[in-house]
Amino acid sequence: MTEKSFSVDIRAQDRPIVSIDRFGYHDGEVTFLFGESGIGKSLLSKAVYGILDQDALAIIVDRQPYGKHCAKAWTKEIQQNSFFVFQEPSSHLNPLMKISHQMTEGSLAEKKFDTEILQYLWQTKDDAHIRSIIDIFPKPYRPSGGEKQRVLLAMAFKKISFLLEQSKKAGANFFVFDEPTGSLDDNYRNLFLKLLFTAFERQPFTVMIITHDYSIISEIYKSYRHLLDKVHFKELSRKKEHQVVLNDFSTKEYLHWLYETGQREVAQTTSKQVLKVKSSFSIFDRSLQIHRDRGRTMPVDLEIRQGEMVYLKAPSGIGKTTLAKIIMGLYRPQKFSMDLDKYSIDENTPRSFWYTKLWGKKTGMVFQHADEALNLQAKVKETFKGLPIKGMKDSSKIKKRLQELFDGELSDSFINKRVAFLSGGQKQRLNLLRTLVMNTDLTILDEPLNGLDFVSIKKVLALLEEKRKQGSAFLIISHNEEIFDTLINTDQVYYLSQVK
Amino acid sequence: MLKKKDQLWFIVWVAVVLIVGIWDILFLNKPALRKVVTGFGNTVIISLLVVMITLIQGWCITLCLNTLQGAKNKSGYLFLTFLLNLVRSIPQIVGVLIGYIAVTFLIVKGTISTNLVIFPLLAFIMSTFIFLEMVDLMRERIDHYKKLDFYHAMLVCGISEGRIINFDILWKNSRIHIFNKLISTFGVAVFLQCSVDFIISVGLSTDVSAVNLPITLGSLLAKIDSKQDILAIGHTLTNPGYIGHIFFEHLQGVTVAFLLVVTLLCIFKISNGYSERHRL
Known part of the structure; x- marks a missing residue:
């Protein structure tokens, strides 16, 4: 199959955003696209697909104005034959139209909607349950993020099934799945992959999957090894400022690293207890329990000792972040008890206690979304000012700290750059460093690998390991189960569940 | 520059003031010119002082309310809120008028005499009835950020609440909003000043007279010669041939009225342009 590539340059009114000489995919094959968040994966795919806003951005594709690219027969053909699954499902769905109607509008109207795909993606035969999800007007909270994502996947699979029926008459196609598994757990992610590769085996079509989920590689090697010659792994990386380059991603290197990580010996921890959370607690009229076993039978206290890395697991929405915020004194629970360092804390402990004794002194927390946790209007160096540690007023010392997670010689212009102008991956590294520089006894990391590329993931984990040894x-709370399951011993894994 | 409407309108304002100034130098008699220049200068200086004091008052009271709220000091918080609401309940024009009367009494009694004291005092009176809008804006911004991870993520890093509120929220993330409010405060100050000066100038009592207060555009407008100039504009409606005389023989009143209208219009346009440019 041929490789199709485009040169793309995208600029906003006041600054260049992303520019690449060769961006593309393999026709009639599957391309997985990795790369740190904010580097331009979605934007470049949308540019090629012909759906970027020409009024808001100055776009050049193959050295021609964007209008010409959009007017090409090829672009119109792929838009007619294919589907673009957006990263943020809420932005794709029209809040003023029932989901069931949206599933049969536009080019989706060509074929009656088959509930079989929905039943498969929901793993149910109950049609009433499916109707309760699609016969509603979408709202930010309803259906849930994961359900919205599955609705969009169902739309894409409807187009795929239509394409398969048309056989080769349909012409060019280009299906883009932008973070299709971002809100799905591993089980649903594997269902998506099964559905995709089953259709692909019937008749190949062109697919690009933009993802940060490196564990997808292991699943493909495990379940679809026979299709590996039709699957490509690419990575978008930064060449200089806004210029990016598309390279092959070495899956072997990732799998080898994963293997090596699993083989390494974890140094013994000391017996000094840092945190002990009582097994049962309640908040927002919900009771939650902590367990050691996957079956969630026996509640146990969550214990973390000095030099230990503990992994807290639970399905999305159960309350992992809620527990983290309770430990950090940001949420007031109805029933709760913990020992942190030498302090006993419960639901009646005033918030001022955390302010005076714990925050930045004994405990720190890295929040899930760097975009929300950082001051985007501040300069990079200002992110470190105000921290309760010495030396953070000196630019050279800030640069030294930044080098723990940033490559090369850091320029003055970088540390004086506004955080808003950093890529998503750079913001996440900054978010992590702001907390890690304080070397607190206990650090809670909520999705620490969010939006990072493989190189940054390795760096972050190496830094965590170094701090752990100290x-x-x-x-740790993370959806990157494969990585943390490999990194952390099973006796340091806890499960959280809701008491029914 | 054409896209930055706020800057464009600022330039328009400065240009118009300069052109009017040059015209007046050429065609307005010296004593009247001196009055117009003094009146315009005083109006601008007092309005700028109002802007400064509003910012200081607004910021300080916002921090006080935030501290009382954070310290769970209910009685202190309620007392301060009650006082602020009391001020809020007084119509701005009435409040400023009463304040001006008090200042006039002090001037008549000889307690205060120099402009160095009178100007800030007048500005303080005016900002007392304006600054609550600034407090509302600042509190709204703080409340918004307090609901986000932004605030909590900084708190758990041990960053002091004072720095988060003053630097990260108000300075880094709200200064555009605050500056926009200050632009409109300048406009409100010009308008209030002229309204009150005009009311006082037409005479409230024998003791409270504009004679005792610094000359402003408002008080100039209320003077008999300015009134005659304004009436002359009306005269041109029935006698269009008289229009040429307006720009040479009735310059004092016409200049004052024109400067007032142009200043208020330009501030309105500057504020709108600024909001538009920063998508407020």
């Missing part, structure tokens, strides 16, 4: 304790 005696810091970590409580």
Whole structure:
């Protein structure tokens, strides 16, 4: 099959956003696209697909104005034959139209909607349950993020099934799935992959999957090894400022690293307890329990010792972040008890206690979304000012700290850059560093690998390991199960569940 | 520059003031010119002082309310809120008028005499009835950020609440909103000043007279010669041939009225342009 590539240059009114000489995919094959968040994966795919806003951006594709690219027969053909699954499902769905109607509008109207795909993606035969999800007007909270994502996947699979029926008459196609599994757990992600590759085996079509989920590689090697010659793994990386380059991603390197990580010996931790959370607690009229076993039978206290990395697991929405915020004193629970360092804390402990004794002194927390956790209007160096540690007023010392997670010689212009102008991956690294520089006894990391590329993931994990060896304790919440399951011993894994 | 409407309108304002100034130098008699220049200068200086004091008052009271709220000091918080609401309940024009009367009494009694004291005092009176809008804006911004992870993420890093509120929220993330409010405060100050000066100038009592207050555009407008000039504009409606005389023989009143209208219009346009440019 041929490789199709485009040169793309995208600029906003006042600054260049992304520019690449060769961006593309393999025709009639599957391309997985990795790369740190904010580097331009979605934007470039949308540019090629012909759906960017020409009024808001100055776009050049193959050295021609964007209008010409959009007017090409090829562009119109792929738009007619294919589907673009957006990263943020809410932005794709029209809030003023029932989901069931949206599933049969436009080019989706060509074929009656088959509920079989929905039943498969929901793993149910109950049609009433499916109707309760699609016979509604979408709202930010309803259906849930994961359900909206599955609705969009169902729309894409409807187009795929239509394409398969048309056989080769349909012409060019280009299906783009932008973070299709971002809100799905591993089980649903594997269902999506099964549906995709089953259709692909019937008749190949062109697919690009933009993802940060590196564990997808292991699943493909495990379940679809026979299709590996039709699957490509690419990575978008930064060449200089806004210029990016598309390279092959070495899956072997990732799998080897994963293997090596699993083989390494974890140094013994000391017996000094840093945190002990009582097994049962309640908040927002919900009771939650902590367990050691996957079956969630026996509740146990969550214990973290000095130099230990503990992994807290639970399906989305159960309350992992809620527990983290309770430990950090940001949420007031109805029933709760914990020992943190030498302090006993419960639901009646005033918030001022955390302010005076714990925040930045004994405990720190990295929040899930760097975009929300950082001051985007501040300069990079200002992110470190105000922290309760010495030396953070000196630019050279800030640069030294930044080099723990940033490559090369850091320029003055970088540390004086506004955080808003950093890529998503750079923001996440800054978000992590702001907390890690404080070397607190306990650090809670909520989705620490969010939006990072593989190189940055390795760096972050190496830094965490270094801090752990120095005696810091970590409580980790993450959807990157494969990586943390490999990194953390099973006896340091806890499960959270809701008491029914 | 054409896209930055706020800057364009600022330039228009400065240009118009300069052109009017040059015209007046050429065609307005010296004593009247001196009055117009003094009146315009005083109006601008007092309005700028109002802007400064409003910012200081607004910021300080916002921090006080935030501290009382954070310290769970209910009685202190309620007392301060009650006082602020009391001020809020007084119509701006009435409040400023009463304040001006008090200042006039002080001037008549000889307690205060120099402009160095009178100007800030007048500005303080005016800002007392304006600054609550600034407090509302600042509190709204703080409340918005307090609901986000932005605030919590900084708190758990041990960054002091004072720095988060003053630097990260108000300075880094709200200064555009605050500046926009200050632009409109300048406009309100010009308008209030002229309204009150005009009311006082037409005479409230024998003791409270514009004679005792610094000359402003408002008080100039109320003077008999300015009134005659304004009436002359009306005269041109029935006698269009008289229009040429307006720009040479009735310059004092016409200049004052024109400067007032142009200033208020330009501030309105500057504020709108600024909001538009920063998508407020």
